[in-house]
Amino acid sequence: MKSTGPKEKTPGRRSKPTMSDVAREAGVSLGTVSNVVNGLKVNEAYRLKVEEAIRKLDYQVNNSGRNLKTGHSYTIALIIPNTRTPHFAALANDINVALVRRGYHMLLSFSDYDYKQEEEMLRFVRQNNVDGIIALTYNPRLELPVDIPCVTIDRFFSAQVPCVTADNYNGGRIAAEKFAELGCRKLAFLRIGSVLTNEPNKRKDGFAAACLEYGVDFDVKLLTDGEPMSRFEDFLREHLHDGRLDFDGIFCATDNLAYRVIRMLSGMGIKVPEDVQVIGFDGIRMFGDLNYICSTIVQPVTDIAETCVEMILSKDLAARPSLVCLPVRYAAGGTTREPEEIPEEFRGDIK
Amino acid sequence: MKSTGPKEKTPGRRSKPTMSDVAREAGVSLGTVSNVVNGLKVNEAYRLKVEEAIRKLDYQVNNSGRNLKTGHSYTIALIIPNTRTPHFAALANDINVALVRRGYHMLLSFSDYDYKQEEEMLRFVRQNNVDGIIALTYNPRLELPVDIPCVTIDRFFSAQVPCVTADNYNGGRIAAEKFAELGCRKLAFLRIGSVLTNEPNKRKDGFAAACLEYGVDFDVKLLTDGEPMSRFEDFLREHLHDGRLDFDGIFCATDNLAYRVIRMLSGMGIKVPEDVQVIGFDGIRMFGDLNYICSTIVQPVTDIAETCVEMILSKDLAARPSLVCLPVRYAAGGTTREPEEIPEEFRGDIK
DNA sequence: TTTTCTAAATGAAACGTTTCACTCTGCACA
DNA sequence: TGTGCAGAGTGAAACGTTTCATTTAGAAAA
Numbered sequence: 141m142k143s144t145g146p147k148e149k150t151p152g153r154r155s156k157p158t159m160s161d162v163a164r165e166a167g168v169s170l171g172t173v174s175n176v177v178n179g180l181k182v183n184e185a186y187r188l189k190v191e192e193a194i195r196k197l198d199y200q201v202n203n204s205g206r207n208l209k210t211g212h213s214y215t216i217a218l219i220i221p222n223t224r225t226p227h228f229a230a231l232a233n234d235i236n237v238a239l240v241r242r243g244y245h246m247l248l249s250f251s252d253y254d255y256k257q258e259e260e261m262l263r264f265v266r267q268n269n270v271d272g273i274i275a276l277t278y279n280p281r282l283e284l285p286v287d288i289p290c291v292t293i294d295r296f297f298s299a300q301v302p303c304v305t306a307d308n309y310n311g312g313r314i315a316a317e318k319f320a321e322l323g324c325r326k327l328a329f330l331r332i333g334s335v336l337t338n339e340p341n342k343r344k345d346g347f348a349a350a351c352l353e354y355g356v357d358f359d360v361k362l363l364t365d366g367e368p369m370s371r372f373e374d375f376l377r378e379h380l381h382d383g384r385l386d387f388d389g390i391f392c393a394t395d396n397l398a399y400r401v402i403r404m405l406s407g408m409g410i411k412v413p414e415d416v417q418v419i420g421f422d423g424i425r426m427f428g429d430l431n432y433i434c435s436t437i438v439q440p441v442t443d444i445a446e447t448c449v450e451m452i453l454s455k456d457l458a459a460r461p462s463l464v465c466l467p468v469r470y471a472a473g474g475t476t477r478e479p480e481e482i483p484e485e486f487r488g489d490i491k
Numbered sequence: 492m493k494s495t496g497p498k499e500k501t502p503g504r505r506s507k508p509t510m511s512d513v514a515r516e517a518g519v520s521l522g523t524v525s526n527v528v529n530g531l532k533v534n535e536a537y538r539l540k541v542e543e544a545i546r547k548l549d550y551q552v553n554n555s556g557r558n559l560k561t562g563h564s565y566t567i568a569l570i571i572p573n574t575r576t577p578h579f580a581a582l583a584n585d586i587n588v589a590l591v592r593r594g595y596h597m598l599l600s601f602s603d604y605d606y607k608q609e610e611e612m613l614r615f616v617r618q619n620n621v622d623g624i625i626a627l628t629y630n631p632r633l634e635l636p637v638d639i640p641c642v643t644i645d646r647f648f649s650a651q652v653p654c655v656t657a658d659n660y661n662g663g664r665i666a667a668e669k670f671a672e673l674g675c676r677k678l679a680f681l682r683i684g685s686v687l688t689n690e691p692n693k694r695k696d697g698f699a700a701a702c703l704e705y706g707v708d709f710d711v712k713l714l715t716d717g718e719p720m721s722r723f724e725d726f727l728r729e730h731l732h733d734g735r736l737d738f739d740g741i742f743c744a745t746d747n748l749a750y751r752v753i754r755m756l757s758g759m760g761i762k763v764p765e766d767v768q769v770i771g772f773d774g775i776r777m778f779g780d781l782n783y784i785c786s787t788i789v790q791p792v793t794d795i796a797e798t799c800v801e802m803i804l805s806k807d808l809a810a811r812p813s814l815v816c817l818p819v820r821y822a823a824g825g826t827t828r829e830p831e832e833i834p835e836e837f838r839g840d841i842k
Numbered sequence: 843t844t845t846t847c848t849a850a851a852t853g854a855a856a857c858g859t860t861t862c863a864c865t866c867t868g869c870a871c872a
Numbered sequence: 873t874g875t876g877c878a879g880a881g882t883g884a885a886a887c888g889t890t891t892c893a894t895t896t897a898g899a900a901a902a
Contacts, residue, residue, distance in 0.1 A: 156638065158888055169852045174890060183850065203618045204558035205888030208857050213555070222584050224779055229580035233573050236601050245615065248599045250587050264596065267554045287507065396778050403781070426775060426784070427747050428575055430754070433777070433784070509858055520882045525860060534880065556858030559887050 157197040166193035177201060207269050216452055217247045217265035219258065219275040225396065226424045227439070228276070231293070234445030235274060242453060244271070255279040272452040280338075291452045293444065295338045299462040304447045305339040311437040311468040312346025315391045315419045318435075318470055320354040322417060322477060324389035327351060327358040328379075330372060330401060331393030333365055343393055343421060343437075359387070373404050383409065385416050395420035398434045402475065418475040432473035440466045508548040517544035528552060558620050567803055568598045568616035570609065570626040576747065577775045578790070579627070582644070585796030586625060593804060595622070606630040623803035631689075642803045644795065646689045650813040655798045656690040662788040662819040663697025666742045666770045669786075669821055671705040673768060673828060675740035678702060678709040679730075681723060681752060682744030684716055694744055694772060694788075710738070724755050734760065736767050746771035749785045753826065769826040783824035791817045 163173045166189040175182045176190040193199070207213045216239055223229040236246045247270060249261035258277045265273055266285055275284070276293040284290045284301055296303040319327055329347055344360065351358045361375045379386040385405075392398035398420030402412050412418050413435075423438030425431065432438075443466045451460050472478050514524045517540040526533045527541040544550070558564045567590055574580040587597045598621060600612035609628045616624055617636055626635070627644040635641045635652055647654040670678055680698055695711065702709045712726045730737040736756075743749035749771030753763050763769050764786075774789030776782065783789075794817045802811050823829045 160888080170854095170889090171852060171891080172850090175851090178890085181850075186851080200614070201618050202559070202620065202888050204555050204564070204620050205857090206890075207555040208553070208559050208859080208888080209890045211857080223574050223580040223587075224584045226577065226580070226777070229574040229577070229584075232599075233575045233580075233601070236574075236599065240601070246599060248583075248587065248597060250584070250591070263551070267552050269553065269555050399777055399781055424777060426577065426750055426777070430750055511858080521859090521884095522861080522882060523880090526881090529860085532880075537881080553858050556887090557860075559858080559889080560860045562887080 156202070157199045158202070159199075161197055162190065162193045162199050165197060166190045211269060212271045213269045214243060215245045215247050215268070215270050216272045216274060216449070217249060217261075217268070217270045219249045219251055219261050219265070219273065219277060221253045221276070221278075222250050223248075227395075227422045227441070230441045231276070231445055234442045235449060238446050238449035242449065244449075244453070251277060253278055255282075258282055274448045274452055289452055289457060291448050293448060294340055296463060302451050302460045302462055302464065303339065304444055304451065304464045304466070306439040306444065306468050307465040308340050308468075309342040309346035309349075309465075311421060311439075312343040312348070312391075313350040314346075314468065314470050315343075315421075315437055316347045316350035316354065316356065316358075318419060318476070319389040319391070319417070320350075320356050322389070322479075324417065325356065326387050327356055327389045327391060328387045329358060329360045329391045329393070330375075330397060331361075332363045332367075332397060340393065340421075347391055369400060369404075372401060373408075376401075376404065376408065380408065385410055387416055389417045389419070392418065392420045395422040395424040395434055395436055398436070398475070402434070412475050413477045417477060419470075420475075423471060432471045433475075435473040435476040436471055437468050438471045439468060507553070508550045509553070510550075512548055513541065513544045513550050516548060517541045562620060563622045564620045565594060566596045566598050566619070566621045567623045567625060567800070568600060568612075568619070568621045570600045570602055570612050570616070570624065570628060572604045572627070572629075573601050574599075578746075578773045578792070581792045582627070582796055585793045586800060589797050589800035593800065595800075595804070602628060604629055606633075609633055625799050625803055640803055640808060642799050644799060645691055647814060653802050653811045653813055653815065654690065655795055655802065655815045655817070657790040657795065657819050658816040659691050659693040659819075660697035660700075660816075662772060662790075663694040663699070663742075664701040665697075665819065665821050666694075666772075666788055667698045667701035667705065667707065667709075669770060669827070670740040670742070670768070671701075671707050673740070673830075675768065676707065677738050678707055678740045678742060679738045680709060680711045680742045680744070681713075681726075681748060683714045683718075683748060691744065691772075694742075698742055720751060720755075723752060724759075727752075727755065727759065731759065731761075736761055738767055740768045740770070743769065743771045746773040746775040746785055746787055749787070749826070753785070763826050764828045768828060770821075771826075774822060783822045784826075786824040786827040787822055788819050789822045790819060 159170055159173045159177070163170045166173070168186055168190060172182060172186055173190055176187055203213070218232060218235055220228045220232060223232055232248060239246050247265060247268065249265060251258040251261055255278070258279045259282065262273070262282065262285065266288065270288065272289040272291070273285070274291050274293065277295060284297060290301050292301055292303045294305045316327070329344055331344065348358065361372065363371055376385065390401060392401055398418055402418055405412055405416065410416060418434065420434045420436040423432065423436050424434070447464055447466065454460055510521055510524045510528070514521045517524065519537055519541060523533060523537055524541055527538050554564070569583060569586055571579045571583060574583055583599060590597050598616060598619065600616060602609040602612055606629070609630045610633065613624070613633070613636065617639065621639065623640040623642070624636070625642050625644065628646060635648060641652050643652055643654045645656045667678070680695055682695065699709065712723065714722055727736065741752060743752055749769055753769055756763055756767065761767060769785065771785045771787040774783065774787050774792070775785070777784070798815055798817065805811055
């Protein structure tokens with residue numbers, strides 16, 4: 141009795157074709173198909189037969205099988221908090237571009253600034269045979285795997301794990317210099333601790349050093365983890381006398397913070413840039429070639445991405461530097477009173 | 492002679508521990524370890540032994556092996572042009588969040604609006620045993636795989652492939668209504684064809700219908716693939732008489748376009764919103780809880796993401812609707828002359 | 843014609859899981 | 873004491889590749 145048993149290899153089955161199917165179809169061995177698929181040396185006549193069979197069956201390599209056997213996946217994991225923040229979205233974008241250009245792919249994991257999730261994501265990517273991990277994390281105690289190459293962004297873990305970052309110190313200096321050039325006499329530096337640890341800390345150091353150098357008075361207000369934004373408003377109000385702010389320039393550690401501070405100031409009846417000028421950090425724009433709305437220290441996002449990828453794929457792990465600082469630049473937006481001509485690219489600001 | 496042959500199973504080897512190692516360490520069988528790892532029913536004493544061994548060896552599941560055997564990966568692929576565009580970045584973010592909440596992961600692929608790359612990405616994700624594909628693509632001839640569940644965003648392929656989109660038609664209507672309410676008498680609709688096919692086309696239809704209904708005059712300018720942005724400037728200049736623009740309201744098919752048009756207008760000496768009011772589409776903001784800079788029709792990004800994920804993971808494929816339109820809303824930014832009170836959330840606009 | 847050599851095809855083993863047909867143990871019941 | 877049964881552990885097979893020790897075929901040399 142001819143039952144349609146489940147084991148029966150009916151020719152009309154629907155499952156995906158495998159290399160064996162291709163081999164059978166082409167009348168060659170498994171190894172030969174593998175060699176064709178991987179571009180190894182194969183007799184021309186055989187190659188044609190195999191390629192024909194591949195086309196006929198619409199065969200696709202199964203990467204699980206391949207990864208299992210080879211132990212690597214041509215995939216690099218990127219751990220970032222989210223892609224709703226423009227700076228992170230840009231990083232993810234440019235890292236992906238750099239990876240794809242080299243034949244790699246990106247597995248994206250979000251940590252949402254959460255220590256637990258950072259560990260969770262690390263655990264997940266380790267299970268996936270990724271060939272490397274690029275991480276922009278906040279948990280200082282995070283245990284990076286030792287059996288997979290890692291590169292961090294903005295956070296230095298150890299000499300064994302290269303860290304790529306913008307030149308934060310110099311960014312701070314540039315901001316102070318700019319304020320001095322714009323004639324400011326009393327500045328404020330604002331930052332939130334929870335989202336600004338380690339390397340980016342140096343923004344303050346550079347800022348402070350330049351202020352001292354230029355003889356400009358300055359005040360610092362730091363918020364630590366969990367403190368509400370309203371503390372900044374309290375701080376600003378303390379420095380408000382007769383409707384006038386003590387400060388004529390405010391340096392915010394991120395553009396995000398800058399925008400919030402500007403909104404705060406607006407609520408207090410203080411005009412930007414007329415009453416107080418503001419400079420942020422990161423270089424956020426709505427769309428790639430549009431203007432900066434907030435004057436800012438621009439991070440070289442594409443260079444950072446490129447450098448991370450280069451280092452994570454570097455063959456000679458020992459030769460990698462342990463810290464790379466990439467140059468930043470100042471870009472004028474609508475929150476500073478630029479002397480006269482604004483360079484062409486910043487014209488026609490959106491009001 | 493005791494040679495250190497490569498086959499020798501030296502106890503101090505550095506490679507990752509496998510389930511077999513755990514089984515040996517715990518003194519149980521492979522199957523039992525598998526059951527523990529997957530949370531199946533196992534005698535308490537055995538479970539403890541296995542868990543102890545897992546901890547001791549720092550064992551991690553190898554997903555390649557698991558995926559190979561099970562044929563699925565708890566991974567959904569998302570194909571979008573990039574994450575430098577805020578709207579796409581937001582989509583990627585929210586889709587990821589929705590997936591992770593359900594125990595899934597996201598494999599992100601960028602197409603850069605390129606037809607070839609879209610096909611390439613499709614090929615790649617198919618090789619990776621992904622359990623589904625969410626695609627926001629532009630190639631109308633793209634061949635979506637039939638053996639993997641697919642959901643598209645903003646582009647309708649066929650009744651078999653569900654499409655999730657904002658209510659574009661109604662968004663167009665709302666924009667026209669708003670302009671009418673703001674007292675506009677002559678409107679323009681601007682769009683670029685290459686980045687606005689299919690479903691989003693309906694923005695124009697809704698806009699036109701409402702204009703007719705309200706008796707408002709309007710003009711349409713469409714750019715097709717590859718036409719330079721300067722065509723819009725030509726168009727606007729044609730409608731410029733004695734330094735005054737014919738139009739008192741411009742509806743742009745995307746916020747991105749709106750920003751560029753505003754810059755153009757600024758270059759022509761025309762003030763927004765004093766001389767002409769502008770409404771965009773998408774709902775782009777710098778940071779989540781900050782104001783809309785451009786007045787806009789806001790897409791329900793989070794709902795779209797949630798819906799896509801729900802449909803791609805839906806067990807009952809046949810029960811899925813083939814087109815889902817999610818409601819949009821108008822949000823005031825700085826590019827329209829709102830009558831009086833702007834709702835709380837839009838106060839304190841960044842200038 | 844026989845021998846030697848080379849290039850390339852072959853196919854079995856292995857990668858780390860999951861699955862499932864068996865086996866084993868201990869207990870309830872007669 | 874014997875039988876039956878349920879619950880749970882066991883271990884071999886299989887998933888689709890890559891790899892590599894063999895085999896084979898064909899050409900060159902003798």
